[in-house]
Amino acid sequence: GENVEQHPSTLSVQEGDSAVIKCTYSDSASNYFPWYKQELGKRPQLIIDIRSNVGEKKDQRIAVTLNKTAKHFSLHITETQPEDSAVYFCAASIGQAGTALIFGKGTTLSVSS
Amino acid sequence: DGGITQSPKYLFRKEGQNVTLSCEQNLNHDAMYWYRQDPGQGLRLIYYSQIVNDFQKGDIAEGYSVSREKKESFPLTVTSAQKNPTAFYLCASSIHSGGPWGNEQFFGPGTRLTVL
Numbered sequence: 001g002e003n004v005e006q007h008p009s010t011l012s013v014q015e016g017d018s019a020v021i022k023c024t025y026s027d028s029a030s031n032y033f034p035w036y037k038q039e040l041g042k043r044p045q046l047i048i049d050i051r052s053n054v055g056e057k058k059d060q061r062i063a064v065t066l067n068k069t070a071k072h073f074s075l076h077i078t079e080t081q082p083e084d085s086a087v088y089f090c091a092a093s094i095g096q097a098g099t100a101l102i103f104g105k106g107t108t109l110s111v112s113s
Numbered sequence: 114d115g116g117i118t119q120s121p122k123y124l125f126r127k128e129g130q131n132v133t134l135s136c137e138q139n140l141n142h143d144a145m146y147w148y149r150q151d152p153g154q155g156l157r158l159i160y161y162s163q164i165v166n167d168f169q170k171g172d173i174a175e176g177y178s179v180s181r182e183k184k185e186s187f188p189l190t191v192t193s194a195q196k197n198p199t200a201f202y203l204c205a206s207s208i209h210s211g212g213p214w215g216n217e218q219f220f221g222p223g224t225r226l227t228v229l
Contacts, residue, residue, distance in 0.1 A: 001172060009153075032215030043203065043220040044156070051214055089155055093215035099144045099163055099207060100171065101218065105155035 002027040004092050006104025015113045019077045023090035023104050026071065032093040033066060033073050034101070039086045047088075048075070080111045116140045119204050119221035126198075126228050134189045134224045136204030143209035145187035146218060149173060150201040162187055163209050191226065198228045 003026045013019050025033075034049035050057045050064045050073065057064050063076040077084055087108050091101040117138040126132045136145065144163045148156040158171030162181040176195025181187055187206075191198045202225075205218040 006155075031213060034215075034217065043222050045220070046217050049217065091156075099209055099215060100146065100158060100161045100169070101215065102158065102172070103148075103156040105153060 002030075002092075002094055002102050004090060004102050004104045006090050006107060008107060009105065010108045010110070012110045012112065013080050015080060015082060015111055017080055019075075019080050019084070019109055019111075021075045021088055021090065021107045021109075022072065023074070023092075024070075024072050025092040025102075027092060027094060027102075028071070030071075030092040030094070032101075033064070034091050035064060035075050036089045036091065036103075037086045038089065038106075044089060077109075080109075082111050082113050085109055085111045117204065117206055117219055117221040119202075119224050121224060122222065124224055124226045126226070128228055129193045131193060132191050132198075132226065134191070134202055134204075134226070136187045136189065136221055137185055138206040138219075138221075139185060140206055140219065141184075142206035142219070143184070144207045144216075145181070146205040146207075147171075147177070147179065147187070147189045148203045148205065150203055150223075156203065159189065198226060201225050 006023045031052040036044035037047045038044040061078045066073040087106045090104045094100045120135045146161040147159040160179040162168035178190045203223045204221040207216045207218045
């Protein structure tokens with residue numbers, strides 16, 4: 001079946017450093033790639049997403065890049081803060097219908113002050 | 114945090130019993146989804162529905178059943194055939210524009226099911 005691989009599984013950084021999380025996907029028909037943040041005991045919430053017709057998208061300290069040829073996309077967080085500590089999930093849409101998502105296994109980001 | 118609700122928050126059942134988890138949304142979304150979340154496993158898709166009276170299996174549908182009789186509701190039944198049902202269950206919804214692009218999924222608060 002289709003698959004999304006996410007690395008690393010854990011990431012520890014100092015406050016102010018940058019953090020990068022990488023994902024690869026297998027379905028060549030995937031065209032929508034969201035990133036979700038899940039704090040402990042809470043529901044996942046969308047932080048940024050990208051469609052396959054663009055290569056990069058930024059929102060303040062967060063950016064996502066997409067390489068369709070390599071089937072690879074990444075989340076970049078700059079100037080990290082302790083409140084960025086959470087589990088981050090990447091996802092890719094399944095097939096041409098595009099509504100269902102397949103998720104990576106998550107990255108636990110810890111930002112220490 | 115309104116818009117999509119799940120009940121109950123915690124659920125305990127004896128082994129061999131079927132149990133139904135509720136999911137309701139008032140966002141007028143066409144599509145609804147059920148995911149299972151286990152530690153270190155991410156979110157795994159159980160079932161999804163793009164329109165009323167229609168639904169598709171996800172990666173781990175065995176031992177689960179769903180119905181979609183109303184646009185607002187997408188209940189999930191965990192049957193006795195599910196070998197390891199103890200998990201955190203998340204419901205989500207999204208618009209379905211009918212076009213080629215995916216859309217943001219909004220998640221409910223989740224139900225933690227424990228089978229004793």
